[in-house]
Amino acid sequence: MSDHSALDALDEIHDRILWLSTSIIHHANRVRPNRSGLKVGGHQASCASIASIMTALWFHELRAEDRVSIKPHAGPVWHAINYLFGELDDEQMTTLREFGGLQSYPSRTKDPVPADYSTGSVGIGATAPIWGAVARRYVDSSLRDIGTGRQYSLVGDAELDEGAVWEAVNDPGVKHLGEIVWIIDLNRQSLDRVVPDIAAGRIEATFEAAGWQVITVKFGRLLEDLFAREGGDALRRRILTMSNPEYQRILRCSADELRTRLPGEAGSEGDGDSESGQALRALISDLDDATLLAAIRNLGGHDIPTLLEAFAQIDDSCPTAVIAYTIKGFGLPSSGHPQNHSALIDADEYSALAELSGQDPQAPWSRFDPDTPAGRILAETAQRLARPEFAPAAPVELPRDLERTHKGTSSSQAALGRVLMDLSRQSPETARRVVTVSPDVSSTTNLGGWVNKVGVWSADAAQNWFADDAETILQWNESAQGQHMELGIAETNLVGLLGELGATWSRCSPSG
Numbered sequence: 418m419s420d421h422s423a424l425d426a427l428d429e430i431h432d433r434i435l436w437l438s439t440s441i442i443h444h445a446n447r448v449r450p451n452r453s454g455l456k457v458g459g460h461q462a463s464c465a466s467i468a469s470i471m472t473a474l475w476f477h478e479l480r481a482e483d484r485v486s487i488k489p490h491a492g493p494v495w496h497a498i499n500y501l502f503g504e505l506d507d508e509q510m511t512t513l514r515e516f517g518g519l520q521s522y523p524s525r526t527k528d529p530v531p532a533d534y535s536t537g538s539v540g541i542g543a544t545a546p547i548w549g550a551v552a553r554r555y556v557d558s559s560l561r562d563i564g565t566g567r568q569y570s571l572v573g574d575a576e577l578d579e580g581a582v583w584e585a586v587n588d589p590g591v592k593h594l595g596e597i598v599w600i601i602d603l604n605r606q607s608l609d610r611v612v613p614d615i616a617a618g619r620i621e622a623t624f625e626a627a628g629w630q631v632i633t634v635k636f637g638r639l640l641e642d643l644f645a646r647e648g649g650d651a652l653r654r655r656i657l658t659m660s661n662p663e664y665q666r667i668l669r670c671s672a673d674e675l676r677t678r679l680p681g682e683a684g685s686e687g688d689g690d691s692e693s694g695q696a697l698r699a700l701i702s703d704l705d706d707a708t709l710l711a712a713i714r715n716l717g718g719h720d721i722p723t724l725l726e727a728f729a730q731i732d733d734s735c736p737t738a739v740i741a742y743t744i745k746g747f748g749l750p751s752s753g754h755p756q757n758h759s760a761l762i763d764a765d766e767y768s769a770l771a772e773l774s775g776q777d778p779q780a781p782w783s784r785f786d787p788d789t790p791a792g793r794i795l796a797e798t799a800q801r802l803a804r805p806e807f808a809p810a811a812p813v814e815l816p817r818d819l820e821r822t823h824k825g826t827s828s829s830q831a832a833l834g835r836v837l838m839d840l841s842r843q844s845p846e847t848a849r850r851v852v853t854v855s856p857d858v859s860s861t862t863n864l865g866g867w868v869n870k871v872g873v874w875s876a877d878a879a880q881n882w883f884a885d886d887a888e889t890i891l892q893w894n895e896s897a898q899g900q901h902m903e904l905g906i907a908e909t910n911l912v913g914l915l916g917e918l919g920a921t922w923s924r925c926s927p928s929g
Contacts, residue, residue, distance in 0.1 A: 422790050423790070423794065424721060424722055425790070426789075426790035426791040426793075426794050427472060427473065427476055427477070427721050427794070428721060429785075429790075429791045430472055430476055430501070430785075430791050430794065430795070431468055431469055431472040431721065432748075432774055433497075433501065433774070433783075433785070433791075434468050434471070434472055434494060434497045434498060434501070435464075435465055435468045435748050435749075435774075436770065436771070436774040436776050436781070437493075437496075437497035437500060437501075437510070437781070437782070438461075438464040438465075438468065438493040438494045438496070438497040439461050439464065439465070439493075439749065439762070439767075439770065440510070440767075440781040440782070441459065441493040441496055441497065441510055441511075441513050441519065442458075442459030442460070442461050442464070442493055442513065442761065443461075443761070443762065443767050443781075444510070444511050444513070444781070445457040445458070445459060445511070445512075445513040445514060445515075446458075446459065446761050447761065447763075447764060447767070448511075449511060456759070456761070457513065457514050458513070458514045458521045459493060459513055459514070459521060459761075460490040460758065460759060461746070461749060461751070461760070461761060461762060462745045462746035462749065462751050462752075462754075462757040462758060462760060463488075463490035463491060463573070463745065463758065464490065464491055464493050464494045465745070465746050465747045465748050465749050465752070466573075466602050466604045466718075466743045466744065466745045466746065466747060467488065467491045467494060467571060467573075467602045467718075467743065468494050468747075468748075469718060469719040469720070469721060469724065469743075469747070470571065470600055470602060470718055470724060470741055470743070471487075471491065471494050471495070471498065471571070472721065473721045473724040473725055473728070474569070474571075474600070474724075474728070475498055475798065475802075476794055476795075476798050477725055477728070478725070478728045479569075479798075479801075479802060480566065480567075480801065480802070481566075481801065481802050481803060481804045481805070482564050482565060482566030482567075482804075483566045483567045483568070483569060484533040484534070484546060484549060484566060484567075484568050484569070485533050485534070485546075485569040485570075485571065486533065486534035486536055486542045486543065486545050486546045486568075486569065486570045486571065487523045487532065487534075487536055487542075487571050488536065488542070488543075488571045488572055488573045488576065488602065489521075489522040489523070489536045489537055489539060489542065490522075490573070491523075491571060492519070492520060492521055492522050492523050493513065493519075493521075495523055495532070496510070496513075496519050496528075496530075499530045500782070500784070501784055501785070501795055502795065502798075502799050503784070503799075504529075504530050505519075505529060505530065507782040509529055510781075510782050522535070522536055522537040523535065523536050523542075524537070525920075525923075534546065534549070539576050539579055540576060540579025540580075540581040540582050541581065541913065542570070543570045543572045543576055543579070543582055543585075543599070544570070544581055544582060544584075544585035544910075544913055545570075545913060545916070545917060546568035546569065546570050546597060547568070547570075547585050547588075547591055547594065547597055547913075548585075548910070548913045548914040548916070548917035548918075549568055549917045549920075550568045550594045550596050550597055551590075551594070551874075551876075551902070551914060551917070551918075552914070552917045552918045552920070552921045553566075553568075553921070554594075554876060554897065555852065555874060555918070555921075556921050558897040558898060559849065559897075559898055559900070560810070560849070560850065561810060563807065565596065566596065567596045567597075567598050567733075568594075568596050568597050568598070569598050569599075569600065570597075570598070570599045570600070571600050571602065572599055572600070572601050572602065573601075573602050573604070574601055574602060574603045574604065574605065574620070577601070577620060580909075581909040581910075581913075583623070584907040584909055584910055585907075585909075585910055585913070586623070586624065586627050586629070587627045588904060588905065588907065588910060589905075590875060590876060590904075591627070591628075591736060592627060592628030592629065592735060592736065593735075593875075593876035593877050594736055594876060595732070595733040595734045595735050595736065596733065597736035597737070598731060598736070598737045598738075598739065599736070599737070599738045599739065600739045600741060601620070601738060601739065601740045601741065602718065602741060602743050603617060603620075603718065603740055603741060603742050603743060604718075604743045604744060604745040605661045605664075605665070605745075617633070617740060617742075620738075620740060621633060621738075621740060624738040628735060628736070629735060629736045629737060629738050630731070630732050630735050630736070630737040630738070631737075631738050631740065632727045632730050632731070632737065632738070632739045632740070633740045633742075634717030634718055634723055634724060634727045634739060634740065634741040634742060635716065635717050635742045636715065636716060636717050636720075636723075636742070637715035637716060637717055637719060637720025637723050638715070638720055638722060638723060639708075639711060639712050639715040639720075640652075640656075640712055640715045640716075643700065643704075643712055646700060647696065647699070647700065648696035648697050648699050648700030649700065650693075650696075651693035651694070651696045651697040651700070652679075652697050652700060652701075654693065655679065655680075655681070655693075655697060662755075665753045665754075665755060666678075667679065667713060668713065668714065668744060668752055668753030669752075669753055669754065672706035672707075672709050672710055675701070675709055675710070675713060676698075676701055676702070676709070679697065679701060679713070680694045680695075680697045680698040680701075681694055714744055714747065714752070716741075716742040716743055716744060717741055717742050718741030718742050718743035719743060719744065719747050724741065727739055727741070745757060745758070746760075749762060749766075749770070750762055750766045750769070750770075813844075813846045813847050813850065814844075815844065815847055816840070816843045816844040816847065819836065819839040819840060819843050820839070820843065821835065821839050828863075830861075830862050830863045831863045833862070833863060833864075834862075834863030834864055834865070834866055834867060835863075837851065837853070837864070837866075837867040838866050838867060838870065841867070841870055841871065848871075849900075851900060852874070852900055852901075852902060852918055853867060853868075853900065853901045853902070854901075854902045854903075854904065854911055854914055854915055854918070855901070855903065855904075855911070856904060856905065856906050856907065856908045856910075856911050864901065865890065865891045867900075867901065868891060868892070868893075868901045869891065869892045869894075871899060871900035871901060872894040872895065872896055872898065872899035872900065872901070873893055873894060873895045873896075873899040873901050873902070873903060874895075874896075874897065874898075874899035874900060874901065874902045875895035875896060875897065875899060876897065877895075877897075878895060878896045878897065879895040881893055881894050881895070902914060
């Protein structure tokens with residue numbers, strides 16, 4: 418298959434995913450009997466915002482060893498992908514938010530096809546792959562070879578408001594985890610408003626300061642082509658300098674309105690009477706209506722070749738943040754509307770989308786013919802993403818008695834410290850499977866003896882400069898074989914890491 422036909426097929430897959438994810442939500446709210454009359458749920462605009470990103474990721478970039486945490490409101494996109502793989506049937510596509518049916522947010526335990534990470538709690542799902550990476554590395558270096566693989570987080574830009582996100586990003590050990598990739602769906606909308614400030618620069622700087630690689634995907638090929646023409650510099654400056662609300666407003670304009678608004682009014686930020694305004698007006702006057710409307714929507718997060726070029730730049734020696742500019746509701750009538758977060762398209766709009774997509778609104782569930790380019794990409798992707806079976810590890814015989822007689826009264830913390838030390842002596846194989854985690858208080862939790870014996874886990878070994886200091890009682894020896902994990906004072910990180918360490922048993926199964 419040529420590169421051109423492959424890209425055409427990926428665009429076709431994207432359009433089908435957009436149609437299916439929209440239909441899942443439409444059926445649950447507009448078709449399925451609903452005695453209460455209340456909205457059942459689902460976020461069509463949020464799904465449309467990230468459908469291109471998920472198409473490029475699943476059908477080109479992902480490998481079997483990778484794991485993905487999907488932003489909560491993109492659950493129906495993920496269900497649409499599973500349907501195209503044949504892992505869901507037509508009947509299941511009608512069960513969004515029914516008891517036992519498709520979950521609105523991806524779930525490891527409740528969905529018919531288990532997600533890699535449950536992401537219902539905003540911020541927690543975004544950071545979970547960081548702790549999943551730590552847990553995988555620990556198992557791989559200390560217990561058994563379970564392979565490698567990237568840990569992706571698909572994150573909405575509004576989710577970056579969660580404090581837990583930055584606690585995790587800024588943890589000093591995270592900068593050594595090159596398998597971490599966050600793809601940020603920068604649609605500049607949050608619930609019922611347009612985010613007022615252009616925050617992308619601040620977001621980029623924060624990731625870079627934490628030691629992350631940052632790849633920004635702003636514009637697609639059509640806009641980049643226009644930027645290279647006479648007047649293109651003025652168009653680029655105009656788009657980059659206009660406020661988020663103004664940009665969202667022009668997305669709602671007709672072509673005629675765009676020809677007036679885009680150059681700007683006299684005395685405004687985009688002064689249509691200035692030299693640059695005149696150059697911009699001349700540039701867009703040569704464009705037909707369809708091209709002009711497509712160009713103003715041609716952001717990098719919706720341009721699959723541009724996304725693939727960005728993914729090819731990922732450096733696996735450090736964590737990466739791919740910041741992809743998108744439009745909330747892209748491809749839907751609600752595109753760019755400030756109140757489209759929970760909006761549902763109506764029956765007429767759904768029929769219009771069906772006609773545009775070449776689909777039947779009365780029979781919305783359809784897959785690709787396997788002999789088509791899209792069908793072949795689906796088959797190749799399914800084969801590439803098939804996960805191998807891992808034989809269970811041999812069980813370890815647990816000691817029945819640690820041979821200690823407890824006398825007097827002591828704190829539970831002191832007892833824990835003694836138990837861990839006794840376990841390391843009586844049953845080293847059992848003790849090797851014990852990991853301790855503390856929020857920067859190992860000495861006051863009586864873990865000092867344990868930490869001295871087993872060492873501190875770190876992705877990279879570090880020299881202990883106090884090893885020869887006779888007055889230093891707690892020895893901080895860092896290596897990939899250590900069994901104590903330190904996360905500073907950020908207790909949310911501690912809880913996240915504990916959860917992922919506890920889930921290691923299922924991470925390497927074909928469905929986990």
